[in-house]
Amino acid sequence: GQQDATRSFQPSTRKKIFFGAFIAWAIGWVVLAQLGGQLPYLDSINFVISLIAQILYICKYTENWSLWIFVNIANFCYWSILTFQTLTGDNTIGSLGANLSQVALQAALLFNAVYATKVWSSGEADNEGGTE
Structure with missing residues (x-):
């Protein structure tokens, strides 16, 4: 039914959400840096932006995939850096091996997020699960 359809924010609301996500990321970065995280700027993206993206996904807002793309790129970089550090x-x-498997996983998740952006933006996801 219509209540299952994906939704999208107005452009002004979208800007506010992405600005809020940026502020939340910066706060997370500071907190994780104080706690001694390995790569706090990337850890914060994974923690904070993933949480926001998951909430948007549950509410079926198409913008969730833009955030997931950002998270997946950050995680790909994170695991690539750790792999390089392990090599050196x-x-x-x-x-x-564990680091390389994470690099591959993040690449696959990035591909999925890019593909899902296309599907959700086109409206094809409105009836996912065979509801019609």
Whole structure:
């Protein structure tokens, strides 16, 4: 039915949400840096922006996928950096294989988010799950 249809914010609301997400990311960065995170700027994206994206996904707003793309790019960079650090001996947490598998996973999740953006923007997702 219509209540299952995906929704989209007005452009002014979208800007406010993305600005709010940016502010939340910056606050998360400061907090995680104080706690001694490995890469707090990227960890904050994963924590804060993923939470916002998940809420938008549950509410079926198409903008969730833009945030997931951002999160997946950040996570791809994060795991690529850790993989490089492992190769150079600057990081002894985890293993090369585990880091490489995360790089591959983040690439797959990024592909999924880009594809889902296309599907949700076109309206094809309105009847996902065979509801019609």
